[in-house]
Amino acid sequence: xxxxxxxxxxxxxxxLNTTHSSELYERARTLLPGGVNSPVRAMRSIGRDPIxxxxxxxxxxxxxxxxxxxxxxxxxxxxxxxHADADVVSAVQAAAVRGTSYGAPTEAEVELAAAxxxxxxxAELVRMTSSGxxxxxxxxxxxxxxxxxxxxxxxxxxxxxxxxxxxxDAGSGVATLAVPGSxxxxxxxxxxxxxxxxxxPDSLRAACERxxxxxxxxxxxxxxxxxxxxxxxxxxxxxxxxxxxxxLLVFDEVITGFRVAPGGWQQVSGVTPDLTVIGxxxxxxxxxxxxxxxxELMNRIAPAGDVYQAGTLSGNPLxxxxxxxxxxxxxxxxxxxxxxxxxxxxAGLRDAAAEHGVxxxxxxxxxxLTVFFAAAAxxxxxxxxxxxxxxxxxxxxxLLAHGVYAPPSxxxxxxxxxxxxxxxxxxxxxxxxxxxxxxARSAS
Ligand SMILES: *Cc1c(COP(=O)(O)O)cnc(C)c1O
Numbered sequence: 529x530x531x532x533x534x535x536x537x538x539x540x541x542x543x544l545n546t547t548h549s550s551e552l553y554e555r556a557r558t559l560l561p562g563g564v565n566s567p568v569r570a571m572r573s574i575g576r577d578p579i580x581x582x583x584x585x586x587x588x589x590x591x592x593x594x595x596x597x598x599x600x601x602x603x604x605x606x607x608x609x610x611h612a613d614a615d616v617v618s619a620v621q622a623a624a625v626r627g628t629s630y631g632a633p634t635e636a637e638v639e640l641a642a643a644x645x646x647x648x649x650x651a652e653l654v655r656m657t658s659s660g661x662x663x664x665x666x667x668x669x670x671x672x673x674x675x676x677x678x679x680x681x682x683x684x685x686x687x688x689x690x691x692x693x694x695x696x697d698a699g700s701g702v703a704t705l706a707v708p709g710s711x712x713x714x715x716x717x718x719x720x721x722x723x724x725x726x727x728x729p730d731s732l733r734a735a736c737e738r739x740x741x742x743x744x745x746x747x748x749x750x751x752x753x754x755x756x757x758x759x760x761x762x763x764x765x766x767x768x769x770x771x772x773x774x775x776l777l778v779f780d781e782v783i784t785g786f787r788v789a790p791g792g793w794q795q796v797s798g799v800t801p802d803l804t805v806i807g808x809x810x811x812x813x814x815x816x817x818x819x820x821x822x823x824e825l826m827n828r829i830a831p832a833g834d835v836y837q838a839g840t841l842s843g844n845p846l847x848x849x850x851x852x853x854x855x856x857x858x859x860x861x862x863x864x865x866x867x868x869x870x871x872x873x874x875a876g877l878r879d880a881a882a883e884h885g886v887x888x889x890x891x892x893x894x895x896x897l898t899v900f901f902a903a904a905a906x907x908x909x910x911x912x913x914x915x916x917x918x919x920x921x922x923x924x925x926x927l928l929a930h931g932v933y934a935p936p937s938x939x940x941x942x943x944x945x946x947x948x949x950x951x952x953x954x955x956x957x958x959x960x961x962x963x964x965x966x967x968a969r970s971a972s
Contacts, residue, residue, distance in 0.1 A: 610947020651820030660807030661689025685909025810852030
């Protein structure tokens with residue numbers, strides 16, 4: 529196997545006591561593959577062992593050794609209100625005492641579907657699932673059924689969960705491991721996935737001329753190769769080419785949905801997809817995701833139609849309660865606050881890097897940002913892969929030692945939450961200034 533691209537050696541003398549975490553990790557590795565239940569948690573890409581978390585509140589994580597961190601992973605996106613938000617916790621508690629799962633319809637899932645449809649106008653009908661993976665996979669199945677075509681187009685470095693046909697050239701943890709898709713994915717499953725470079729109109733046009741697609745699938749702002757927003761006009765071109773091709777346009781808004789605006793990136797861009805995939809925030813930190821679209825399309829889904837998709841825990845009452853409580857708090861003021869926090873954090877990170885002459889580019893959108901260790905903002909996956917991963921890893925390790933838990937991969941975004949107040953941002957920037965100083969010292 530080739531050397532994982534983002535796996536680097538540990539060089540930092542991080543003064544962090546993680547004795548108990550190390551003990552747990554040792555035991556975990558005897559019971560869980562790699563000691564974790566999702567690869568990027570292992571922190572291999574920054575050359576250290578994972579940190580086991582004991583609890584979290586607001587913007588802060590506490591590990592099993594008693595260290596506290598300002599958290600920017602935020603469960604990889606769901607925790608937009610911060611951890612253990614009082615309203616979410618009490619909604620989940622109230623739901624739990626009434627039974628944790630029935631496998632029968634509930635009022636809460638109707639209310640959450642209404643809350644989604646109200647915010648995302650293209651989402652007339654909604655089908656809940658338990659993970660973004662299932663939702664994306666099912667949206668593709670629906671697109672294939674609706675068009676009678678097999679091929680789908682996705683972008684290099686975009687992540688749509690780990691289903692076979694969508695793992696091809698995926699970002700996020702797949703990219704971190706530098707595995708081309710994954711062993712175990714059949715050539716047949718991969719053959720119907722055509723991959724095109726993000727923000728490359730010519731390749732996109734060429735692919736659309738060559739193939740008849742069931743779906744053009746995109747994160748409307750790519751956020752699993754680091755945050756790489758669409759170039760001006762690129763989403764409009766996608767919409768135009770999907771229509772001309774007879775393909776459905778599917779936006780995977782699992783990250784951007786309810787984060788950049790109530791209606792996600794489709795609201796921000798004004799480009800409306802045929803199907804939308806959402807997840808993360810919609811479950812408020814519990815397992816829920818969904819796919820949605822026009823009544824005409826979604827009525828193809830069983831039992832209204834003939835496209836089968838199901839789930840024992842789909843629409844789980846605890847997850848519905850957490851999602852409803854979360855969306856209820858995301859009003860206009862919340863988005864203003866989140867945007868201001870993101871901007872202050874991004875500006876402060878730029879200043880801190882500049883102070884120590886570390887060439888980074890901070891790319892931001894409301895509620896997320898990426899600190900690229902590159903002189904210019906990447907416009908696609910090839911460029912994102914050219915970042916200085918060693919420096920990024922050293923930065924992340926130093927941040928941890930100074931009490932900031934940033935995503936341990938160049939391909940993941942930081943997620944500030946509504947619980948990140950001015951004091952948290954200040955604490956972060958003080959740590960970042962020290963971390964950039966250490967990166968600069970080790971590079972010289
Ligand atoms: C996280 C993510 C998924 C997969 O969601 P899971 O709940 O982890 O299965 C799909 N698409 C995007 C854009 C994501 O960021």
